[in-house]
Amino acid sequence: MSDTATKAAPSSTGDKPxxxxxxxxxxxxxxxxxxxxxIALIAVFLAMFPVLYIINVSLNPVGSLSAACxxxxxxxxxxxxxxxxxxxxxxxxxxxxxxxxxxxxxxxNSLTIALAVAVTSTLMSACxxxxxxxxxxxxxxxxxxxLVLLQMFPQLLxxxxxxxxxxxxxxxxxxxxxxxxxxLIIIYLGGSLGVNTYLMKGFxxxxxxxxxxxxxxxxxxxxxxxxxxxxxxxxxxxxxxFFVTFTGMFNELAIARTLLPDIRNTTLxxxxxxxVSGTRQEWGLFAAGALMAAIPMLVIFAFSQxxxxxxxxxxxxxx
Amino acid sequence: MSTSxxxxxxxxxxxxxxxxxxxxxxxxxxLGLIDALGIWAVAKAYAAGWWVAVAFLAVVLVAxxxxxxxxxxxxxxxxVPGLIFLIAFQLYPAGYTFGISFTNYGTGHLIDKERATVxxxxxxxxxxxxxxxxxxxxxxxxxxxxxxxTDPATGQVYIGTSVSLEPVTDATLQDGVAVSVPGYNTLNxxxxxxxxxxxxxxxxxAVPYDPEKGFYIQQSSPTRGSVVYSNLAFDPETGTFxxxxxxxxxxxxxxxxxxxxxxFDPDAKSGTPPSAEKSAANRGQFLTPGWPVFxxxxxxxxxxxxxxxxxxxxxxxxxxxxFAIGTVIxxxxxxxxxxxxxxxxxxxxxxxxxxxxxxxxxxxIFMTALVWRGMLNRDFGIINQIIGQPIWWLGDPTLAxxxxxxxxxxxxxSYFFIVVTGALTAIPGDLKEAAxxxxxxxxxxxxxxVLPLLMVAVSPLLIASFSFNFNNYTLVTLLxxxxxxAGSPIDGGATDLLITYTYRLxxxxxxxxxxxxxxxxxxxxxxxAGVSAYGFRLxxxxxxxxx
Numbered sequence: 001m002s003d004t005a006t007k008a009a010p011s012s013t014g015d016k017p018x019x020x021x022x023x024x025x026x027x028x029x030x031x032x033x034x035x036x037x038x039i040a041l042i043a044v045f046l047a048m049f050p051v052l053y054i055i056n057v058s059l060n061p062v063g064s065l066s067a068a069c070x071x072x073x074x075x076x077x078x079x080x081x082x083x084x085x086x087x088x089x090x091x092x093x094x095x096x097x098x099x100x101x102x103x104x105x106x107x108x109n110s111l112t113i114a115l116a117v118a119v120t121s122t123l124m125s126a127c128x129x130x131x132x133x134x135x136x137x138x139x140x141x142x143x144x145x146x147l148v149l150l151q152m153f154p155q156l157l158x159x160x161x162x163x164x165x166x167x168x169x170x171x172x173x174x175x176x177x178x179x180x181x182x183x184l185i186i187i188y189l190g191g192s193l194g195v196n197t198y199l200m201k202g203f204x205x206x207x208x209x210x211x212x213x214x215x216x217x218x219x220x221x222x223x224x225x226x227x228x229x230x231x232x233x234x235x236x237x238x239x240x241x242f243f244v245t246f247t248g249m250f251n252e253l254a255i256a257r258t259l260l261p262d263i264r265n266t267t268l269x270x271x272x273x274x275x276v277s278g279t280r281q282e283w284g285l286f287a288a289g290a291l292m293a294a295i296p297m298l299v300i301f302a303f304s305q306x307x308x309x310x311x312x313x314x315x316x317x318x319x
Numbered sequence: 320m321s322t323s324x325x326x327x328x329x330x331x332x333x334x335x336x337x338x339x340x341x342x343x344x345x346x347x348x349x350l351g352l353i354d355a356l357g358i359w360a361v362a363k364a365y366a367a368g369w370w371v372a373v374a375f376l377a378v379v380l381v382a383x384x385x386x387x388x389x390x391x392x393x394x395x396x397x398x399v400p401g402l403i404f405l406i407a408f409q410l411y412p413a414g415y416t417f418g419i420s421f422t423n424y425g426t427g428h429l430i431d432k433e434r435a436t437v438x439x440x441x442x443x444x445x446x447x448x449x450x451x452x453x454x455x456x457x458x459x460x461x462x463x464x465x466x467x468x469t470d471p472a473t474g475q476v477y478i479g480t481s482v483s484l485e486p487v488t489d490a491t492l493q494d495g496v497a498v499s500v501p502g503y504n505t506l507n508x509x510x511x512x513x514x515x516x517x518x519x520x521x522x523x524x525a526v527p528y529d530p531e532k533g534f535y536i537q538q539s540s541p542t543r544g545s546v547v548y549s550n551l552a553f554d555p556e557t558g559t560f561x562x563x564x565x566x567x568x569x570x571x572x573x574x575x576x577x578x579x580x581x582x583f584d585p586d587a588k589s590g591t592p593p594s595a596e597k598s599a600a601n602r603g604q605f606l607t608p609g610w611p612v613f614x615x616x617x618x619x620x621x622x623x624x625x626x627x628x629x630x631x632x633x634x635x636x637x638x639x640x641x642f643a644i645g646t647v648i649x650x651x652x653x654x655x656x657x658x659x660x661x662x663x664x665x666x667x668x669x670x671x672x673x674x675x676x677x678x679x680x681x682x683x684i685f686m687t688a689l690v691w692r693g694m695l696n697r698d699f700g701i702i703n704q705i706i707g708q709p710i711w712w713l714g715d716p717t718l719a720x721x722x723x724x725x726x727x728x729x730x731x732x733s734y735f736f737i738v739v740t741g742a743l744t745a746i747p748g749d750l751k752e753a754a755x756x757x758x759x760x761x762x763x764x765x766x767x768x769v770l771p772l773l774m775v776a777v778s779p780l781l782i783a784s785f786s787f788n789f790n791n792y793t794l795v796t797l798l799x800x801x802x803x804x805a806g807s808p809i810d811g812g813a814t815d816l817l818i819t820y821t822y823r824l825x826x827x828x829x830x831x832x833x834x835x836x837x838x839x840x841x842x843x844x845x846x847x848a849g850v851s852a853y854g855f856r857l858x859x860x861x862x863x864x865x866x
Contacts, residue, residue: 032663032665033663033666033667036660036661036663036666037668039657039660040657040661040666040668040672040676043672043676044672046729047675047676047729047733048675048678050679050690050691050694050729051682053690053694053701054686054690054693057693064699065693065696065700065701066699069699069701069704071699071704073704074704074705075705075707078701078704078705081701081704124400124401125401127397127398127400127401128397128398128401128402130397131393131394135394135397137393137394137395140394149848150405150409150410150413151783151786152786152844152847152848153409153413153844153848154790155408155412156790156792156818156822157790157821157841157843158409158412158413158415158416159825159826159840160416160419160825160833160836160837160840161411161412161413161416161419161837162408163825163826164419165411165412170515171369171514171515172363172364172367172369172372173360173363186404186407186408189408190404190405190408190412191408191409193401193404194405194409226397250683251683251684251793253685253792253793253796253797254792254793254796254822258826268683268685269683269684269793272685272686272689273685273689276689277800283693286689287690290685290686290689290690291686293683293685293686294686297681297682298681301677301680301681309737309738309740309741
């Protein structure tokens with residue numbers, strides 16, 4: 001496993017011997033490569049279709065679905081709706097300046113919450129995983145079992161209790177109570193640890209113990225072993241946990257809408273839904289807001305993509 | 320950062336396993352700050368009477384100091400920070416949910432018996448015509464709000480609570496009106512407005528003035544009160560309410576958490592979930608609000624045996640399974656297909672293809688799910704424009720289910736594409752070569768050799784994906800919100816998962832079925848844990864076959 005962990009994202013199967021066939025016939029091209037291109041192109045079309053569509057909706061100044069794609073275009077003609085016809089940044093301006101539904105506040109909240117939770121939770125889970133993987137203590141096995149069991153009980157299921165606890169919290173500590181992003185952050189922190197610790201422990205187990213043992217001989221403290229050796233070697237899984245946690249928190253809807261119900265101070269997931277739910281059908285504003293909201297996730301994805309393949313599989317394989 | 324690099328150098332030369340002076344000082348400062356914060360928090364929680372928090376914070380403080388100020392206890396040094404959050408916001412809520420599921424907690428049973436009693440009095444009053452306005456002040460002591468009353472006729476000052484009206488002599492007067500009294504804080508308008516609990520207490524406070532006849536003093540503003548009339552007279556001695564007009568006695572009924580008459584029949588129930596309060600037979604036989612009481616397994620037995628509830632619950636349970644299993648199979652199959660398609664070195668442009676195909680996975684779900692909702696719109700959606708038919712994708716029960724599965728396939732298959740690609744690289748090349756070269760024999764090799772190896776690698780992820788999608792609240796809420804609905808949303812919709820149904824029971828309507836929702840939450844937990852355990856057993860078997 002550690003062998004593959006050091007490789008970057010695989011772009012080929014690698015192990016096949018080269019066949020000396022510089023030019024192949026068209027028929028052979030179709031049976032070996034051509035059909036693959038055909039499937040890939042269909043998949044690319046399907047993947048990009050909604051994305052192109054939303055870009056068009058966001059650029060159309062009228063801001064409704066029927067304006068972005070006039071109803072008289074039917075059949076294949078409707079596909080031209082994927083190409084923007086009427087380009088304007090009006091929706092982007094409007095969504096950024098909507099004082100009743102402050103997009104910039106949502107954006108800042110979502111980003112703060114997701115970053116704070118992802119960083120803290122990754123660090124704390126790494127600490128926990130280190131203890132479970134490298135140290136021997138009473139209660140280690142029951143502790144691991146408890147972690148596995150806790151994974152089956154997502155916080156979503158305890159939302160009623162969380163709401164009650166946070167109501168009490170609001171009375172005693174209003175700074176971290178209902179309606180504050182800090183309240184949401186600490187709740188999320190409680191939820192993400194159980195899931196991540198176990199995943200990381202699986203990866204830590206694949207790092208040879210001999211490495212930290214020889215460091216210990218050299219006189220390195222456990223703090224040094226953990227921070228400078230283990231964390232460095234476990235970089236792929238740290239990145240994956242960071243990415244998965246960030247994504248999860250950024251997308252989270254149920255707890256966020258319960259703890260931050262006020263549209264003036266909520267998250268993107270809760271806020272953007274309000275543009276197109278109920279009687280409201282402001283698709284142009286929604287599309288502009290959603291596309292901007294996608295940027296943080298795409299950026300973090302771009303940075304972590306290299307590690308995703310190894311990290312996602314490795315953690316699970318050594319469960 | 321600078322201290323750690325400093326100590327790093329020291330540790331290297333001196334090779335001390337337990338760190339140096341700077342580290343120790345830093346530790347002292349950080350822990351000192353945490354202790355100070357913690358003691359402040361304990362004091363606040365104590366003042367508010369939140370005993371669970373007091374106990375938890377005290378244990379945390381002791382544990383932090385014991386663990387970090389001693390040598391050794393190494394595992395705990397790494398575990399304690401995470402454990403604190405895990406216990407406070409995961410374990411405790413889980414246990415709390417379990418506890419609630421055995422009660423009747425919810426609308427009408429949200430406050431304790433004492434508060435309910437006060438609320439019954441104050442909610443059943445009406446103003447007395449011609450009653451004089453009385454100068455009052457809200458005062459607070461130990462988290463309980465009382466009323467400081469100045470009799471406008473005599474100038475006598477009283478402290479009024481929900482059960483008593485006691486004269487006092489040491490109050491501070493201002494223009495003949497008592498404004499404060501030793502031992503209490505006088506609350507001003509701002510303090511009331513910023514503290515919902517105090518505000519509620521103040522509004523609910525009805526001070527017995529002549530309770531036998533049904534007269535109470537109630538606030539009408541933070542500085543004025545007046546005498547009000549209630550036909551319900553509360554007797555603190557017997558703890559019962561008497562209707563002063565009819566003479567009917569309501570006594571506390573611990574089985575249902577209500578003040579009830581003798582005629583109240585706890586077994587006469589109606590509504591979904593059924594409750595005695597909704598039964599026509601019990602109309603007028605009880606007072607609201609009530610308080611939460613232990614009802615044993617009632618919530619669970621209702622889910623499993625009550626015909627009205629089962630009629631809603633069973634289809635939702637089945638659909639939750641179909642959705643979760645269907646999603647996992649479809650996403651995995653599509654991910655596998657794409658991974659296999661790219662198992663050919665001669666194919667060009669792989670990097671570009673991959674980069675584009677992964678995009679749906681990297682986009683926020685609130686964006687993709689809602690875009691699909693727009694595209695599937697019956698009248699203005701692009702899908703219907705391409706087809707040329709006004710198909711009501713999200714309004715027809717079956718089509719809505721199909722739409723949900725297809726959209727989830729679109730959103731999630733690239734996750735399995737990534738994972739399967741990764742897992743395939745881990746499988747030895749000579750095994751794969753046979754599988755990916757030729758037609759029929761290649762397929763057989765793939766099925767008999769590569770696929771089993773692959774399944775061993777990805778089955779934990781399949782199980783995780785099942786439990787994630789079984790509880791995929793976000794997607795369902797954004798795409799269909801559980802609908803379409805045949806009747807009232809509280810009875811569940813065609814695409815409701817157990818989790819969206821549960822959320823609606825708890826928070827979705829004016830009436831909150833919190834205890835009942837908690838019981839369903841526990842059932843979801845049991846189902847997911849059971850399926851996962853079964854899945855892991857299967858994986859073990861797979862591994863043995865392989866070995």
